[in-house]
Amino acid sequence: MKGKLYGIGVGPGNPDLMTLRAKELLDKSAVIAYPVKKLGEEGVALDIIKQRVDISGKEIVELLFSMNPDDEVRKKCRADAMEKVCGLLDEGKDIAMVTLGDVAVYSTYMYIDRDIRARGYETEVVPGIPSFCHGAALARLPLMIGEESFAVVSLAKRNNENAEKVLDSVDNLVIMKAFASIPAIVGMLNERKIPLSNATVMSNVGMPDEYIGPLDPEREYGYFTTVLIKKKV
Amino acid sequence: MKGKLYGIGVGPGNPDLMTLRAKELLDKSAVIAYPVKKLGEEGVALDIIKQRVDISGKEIVELLFSMNPDDEVRKKCRADAMEKVCGLLDEGKDIAMVTLGDVAVYSTYMYIDRDIRARGYETEVVPGIPSFCHGAALARLPLMIGEESFAVVSLAKRNNENAEKVLDSVDNLVIMKAFASIPAIVGMLNERKIPLSNATVMSNVGMPDEYIGPLDPEREYGYFTTVLIKKKV
Numbered sequence: 001m002k003g004k005l006y007g008i009g010v011g012p013g014n015p016d017l018m019t020l021r022a023k024e025l026l027d028k029s030a031v032i033a034y035p036v037k038k039l040g041e042e043g044v045a046l047d048i049i050k051q052r053v054d055i056s057g058k059e060i061v062e063l064l065f066s067m068n069p070d071d072e073v074r075k076k077c078r079a080d081a082m083e084k085v086c087g088l089l090d091e092g093k094d095i096a097m098v099t100l101g102d103v104a105v106y107s108t109y110m111y112i113d114r115d116i117r118a119r120g121y122e123t124e125v126v127p128g129i130p131s132f133c134h135g136a137a138l139a140r141l142p143l144m145i146g147e148e149s150f151a152v153v154s155l156a157k158r159n160n161e162n163a164e165k166v167l168d169s170v171d172n173l174v175i176m177k178a179f180a181s182i183p184a185i186v187g188m189l190n191e192r193k194i195p196l197s198n199a200t201v202m203s204n205v206g207m208p209d210e211y212i213g214p215l216d217p218e219r220e221y222g223y224f225t226t227v228l229i230k231k232k233v
Numbered sequence: 234m235k236g237k238l239y240g241i242g243v244g245p246g247n248p249d250l251m252t253l254r255a256k257e258l259l260d261k262s263a264v265i266a267y268p269v270k271k272l273g274e275e276g277v278a279l280d281i282i283k284q285r286v287d288i289s290g291k292e293i294v295e296l297l298f299s300m301n302p303d304d305e306v307r308k309k310c311r312a313d314a315m316e317k318v319c320g321l322l323d324e325g326k327d328i329a330m331v332t333l334g335d336v337a338v339y340s341t342y343m344y345i346d347r348d349i350r351a352r353g354y355e356t357e358v359v360p361g362i363p364s365f366c367h368g369a370a371l372a373r374l375p376l377m378i379g380e381e382s383f384a385v386v387s388l389a390k391r392n393n394e395n396a397e398k399v400l401d402s403v404d405n406l407v408i409m410k411a412f413a414s415i416p417a418i419v420g421m422l423n424e425r426k427i428p429l430s431n432a433t434v435m436s437n438v439g440m441p442d443e444y445i446g447p448l449d450p451e452r453e454y455g456y457f458t459t460v461l462i463k464k465k466v
């Protein structure tokens with residue numbers, strides 16, 4: 001009997017926001033795998049599950065997915081990771097591969113899932129709470145209501161023009177990775193005469209310097225900063 | 234000691250997709266409240282939690298939020314519901330108010346939360362898995378990846394023009410309540426030369442006639458139909 005691969009979204013950080021299914025599968029899987037960009041990096045998703053799952057006695061496998069600009073290096077890295085996963089499945093071990101937030105939101109897990117299934121193994125994907133749903137819950141704001149539209153963009157690569165285009169076509173916009181782009185976001189809002197008070201910042205949620213409140217351009221924000229803009233409030 | 238109101242997203246339907254926090258709060262709350270549009274209507278969210286939470290011995294409260302076109306009827310209804318909630322909190326009872334999916338996604342719970350807090354009571358909001366994350370997990374498709382943008386619209390009121398505007402500005406679009414709008418969606422895709430195979434239908438998930446697969450214009454779809462359109466696949 002070959003093992004099964006479980007792709008598990010562990011939610012936004014608070015371990016109580018894992019699903020019952022995630023906990024059940026993590027409890028029973030022989031192997032917990034987590035992706036890293038550098039070897040030896042502690043996985044954030046692993047930190048979360050440790051608080052609710054006894055991982056002693058389980059095999060913990062770090063999978064390196066390099067961000068090296070060289071295509072060949074990335075491909076080799078990925079092939080090695082796939083070999084490792086298949087080897088464990090061939091030994092009959094179930095693998096729980098953990099992802100921060102939801103598996104379908106800015107994660108490459110689905111590609112791993114496709115490759116593993118193409119090789120004839122069984123998989124299951126377990127959705128997790130996306131960080132923007134957690135942020136909205138803490139800010140007590142609907143992401144959308146009635147007939148409103150809602151969008152999510154990432155400003156990791158500071159693609160401001162794209163964010164502006166999306167902002168112009170929807171009622172509510174979540175901007176992820178907004179850390180370095182607060183002045184640009186203030187500019188976008190001013191240009192459109194959207195009051196700054198219509199923008200809510202959710203920054204470093206669950207950390208000592210957590211901030212959830214109106215966008216204050218004078219404030220410093222942490223690395224994990226998301227902004228929710230609502231045209232109508 | 235006054236009771237506390239918990240606004241709980243119970244996820245998309247599969248009871249194992251409730252969070253640990255949701256289960257914990259549902260187990261301990263004296264009252265389970267659920268909103269209905271007509272009195273005597275069985276709440277979908279209640280059906281879900283019953284499968285994992287022992288509700289015997291708990292007070293089950295149906296809250297009527299009428300959709301009557303008459304403003305006064307709706308206001309009166311809402312005021313009655315609020316009185317009921319406050320009365321229970323005054324008796325020191327904790328109330329778990331359950332919502333299908335996530336509390337911030339097309340739900341009016343946040344307005345109840347705001348009103349209850351304005352009256353001086355404590356509340357907590359617990360996010361749930363939105364249906365579109367569950368659909369993506371079942372279809373094994375990322376909602377967005379890398380630098381892609383993502384949006385959600387509802388076609389409940391067949392506001393096709395708005396959906397087209399959003400489609401033109403994002404990389405990936407989820408259309409909720411797409412049941413009666415399949416021909417319109419096919420038209421939108423054809424007009425933009427987006428292949429129909431780039432659209433994935435997630436229909437009546439978890440029901441006997443569940444369908445998750447490519448958009449087939451000849452097929453009949455159930456009431457709970459969501460379409461995920463990806464411009465790049």
